[in-house]
Amino acid sequence: MIYVMSDIHGDFQSFYKMLVKINFSSYDELFILGDIVDKGKENLCLLDFIWKSENIYLLKGNHEYLFERYLQGIVTAEIWDACGGTATRQEVDRLSADKKADILMFLKGLPIYRNIIIKDKSYFLTHSGYHADFEIIDPKTGLVDIQKSVDSAVAWDQEQYLFSDDIHYIPQKIKFDKRIIVGHYATLFLTEYGQANIYYGERYIDIDTGNERRNRGGRLACLRLNDGKEYYV
Numbered sequence: 001m002i003y004v005m006s007d008i009h010g011d012f013q014s015f016y017k018m019l020v021k022i023n024f025s026s027y028d029e030l031f032i033l034g035d036i037v038d039k040g041k042e043n044l045c046l047l048d049f050i051w052k053s054e055n056i057y058l059l060k061g062n063h064e065y066l067f068e069r070y071l072q073g074i075v076t077a078e079i080w081d082a083c084g085g086t087a088t089r090q091e092v093d094r095l096s097a098d099k100k101a102d103i104l105m106f107l108k109g110l111p112i113y114r115n116i117i118i119k120d121k122s123y124f125l126t127h128s129g130y131h132a133d134f135e136i137i138d139p140k141t142g143l144v145d146i147q148k149s150v151d152s153a154v155a156w157d158q159e160q161y162l163f164s165d166d167i168h169y170i171p172q173k174i175k176f177d178k179r180i181i182v183g184h185y186a187t188l189f190l191t192e193y194g195q196a197n198i199y200y201g202e203r204y205i206d207i208d209t210g211n212e213r214r215n216r217g218g219r220l221a222c223l224r225l226n227d228g229k230e231y232y233v
Contacts, residue, residue, distance in 0.1 A: 001022075001027075001028045001029075001224055001226050002028070002029045002030075002031070002116065002118060002224070002225045002226060003022060003024070003028065003029070003030045003031070003222050003223065003224050003225070004030070004031045004032075004033060004125060004181055004207055004222070004223050004225060005018070005030065005031075005032050005033070005207065005220070005221070005222045005223075006032060006033035006034060006035065006061075006127070006182070006183025006184070006207050006208050006221075007033075007034070007035040007061070007183045007184065007186070007208040007210075007211055007212065008032065008035070008036045008040075008046065008211060008220060009035055009036070009037070009038055009039040009040045009063075009084075009211055009212040010036070010037055010038060010039060010040020010041055010042050010043040010046060010087060010088065011040040011042065011046075011211055011212070011220065012040075012042035012045050012046040012049070013042065014211060014219075014220045014233045015046060015049075015220065017233045018220055018222050018231060018233045021222075021231055021233060022222055022224070022231055026054075026055060028055060029055050029056075029057070030053075030055065030056045030057070031057050031059065031114060031116070031125050032050065032056065032057070032058045032059065033059050033061065033125055033126065033127050033181065033182065033183040033184075033207065033208075034058070034059050034060055034061020034062070034063070034064060034127035034162075034183055034184070035061035035062065035063045035064070035127065035183060035184065035208075036050060036058060036061075036063075036064070037063050037064065037067055037085070037088045038063040038066070038067075038083065038084040038085045038087070038088050039063075039084040039087075039212040040087065040212065041087050043087060043088040043091055044088070044091045044092070044095075047103070051106060057114065058110055059110060059111055059112065059113065059114060059125060059126060059127055060107070060110035060111065060112055060127065060162065061127040061128075061162060061183065061184065062127065062128070062159075062162040062163045062184065063083070063084070063085070063088075064107050064110060065107075065158065065159060065162050066079075066080050066083055066085055067080075067085070067088060067092075067103075067107055068104060068107040068108060070085070070089065070092070071092070071100055071103065071104040071107070072104065077089055084212075112126060112127070112150060112154050112158070112161070112162075113125060113126035113147070113150055114126075115147065115178070116225070118225050118226060119226075121179065122177075122178045122179065123178065123179050123180075123181055123225065124146050124147065124176075124178040124179065124180045124181070125181050126150060126180065126181075126182060127162055127182065127183055127184050128161060128162055128163065128164045128165070128166075128167070128182060128184045128185075129164070129166070129167035129180050129182040129184070129204060130144075130146070130149065130150070130164065130166050130167040130170065130180070131149070131150075131153035131160060131161045131164045131166055132164075132166040132170060133153070134149050134150075134152040134153035134156060134161075135149050135174075136148040136149045136152060138177065141177065142175070143175050143176060143177040144174060144175065144176045144177065145177055146176045146177060146178050146180060147178075162184075165184070165185050167180065167182060167203075167204055168185055168190065168191075168206075170203075174203070175203065176203055176204075179203075179204070179205070180203065180204040180205070181204065181205045181207060181223075182204055182205070182206055182207070182208070183206070183207055183208035184208055185206060185208060186208050186209065186210035186213060186218060187199045187206050187208060187209050187210065188209070188210040188213055188216055188217065188218055189210075190206065195209075196209045196210050196217050196218050196219050196221075196232075197209060197221075197230075197232075198221050198223055198230055205223070207221050207222075207223050208221075209221040209232070219232050219233060220232065220233045
């Protein structure tokens with residue numbers, strides 16, 4: 001079975017409960033669409049667990065990007081803290097130089113997206129989804145080539161892409177060549193939706209159901225792509 005999750009935000013306990021709930025095994029695959037760190041309290045143990053798992057694949061989110069830039073000395077402690085990174089940063093500051101170097105290499109190597117095909121359906125998995133300034137349309141189909149568009153956006157400015165909310169505000173006429181699955185923007189805050197449930201739009205699916213917003217009713221979601229079954233913790 002193939003599963004997708006996103007925006008766990010340092011909540012290792014809920015993540016592990018979800019693995020138990022879905023009966024995750026070595027025969028399955030799990031794609032996590034970024035933001036496993038920050039805002040929660042169990043950041044590095046969650047990162048280590050995912051890092052060492054052979055069938056769990058992490059994509060880069062904006063919080064992994066902040067983590068990476070902090071280790072590079074580009075983002076300050078104040079900036080990371082302001083973005084919810086205080087607990088992660090405090091854990092990181094206690095690490096040895098060698099361990100920090102290893103984590104930096106891991107973060108730099110994270111992919112921005114993955115293409116997968118299940119039962120002849122093509123899915124484009126990524127954290128934020130789309131940056132409107134870098135839209136590339138296939139002249140033959142009139143559809144947005146999402147992979148080329150994301151490649152262009154990331155080549156110009158990876159940070160802007162990973163922080164972009166554009167996919168939630170695009171004109172109705174925009175159509176994509178693949179079904180896009182994203183996290184990043186909690187479904188709790190989607191206009192005219194506002195629920196802690198997976199959102200199925202005409203052009204994309206949002207699986208960030210606000211795990212870091214449990215005080216607002218948020219929870220962790222997992223979607224099984226083989227049959228569309230949803231799980232929540």
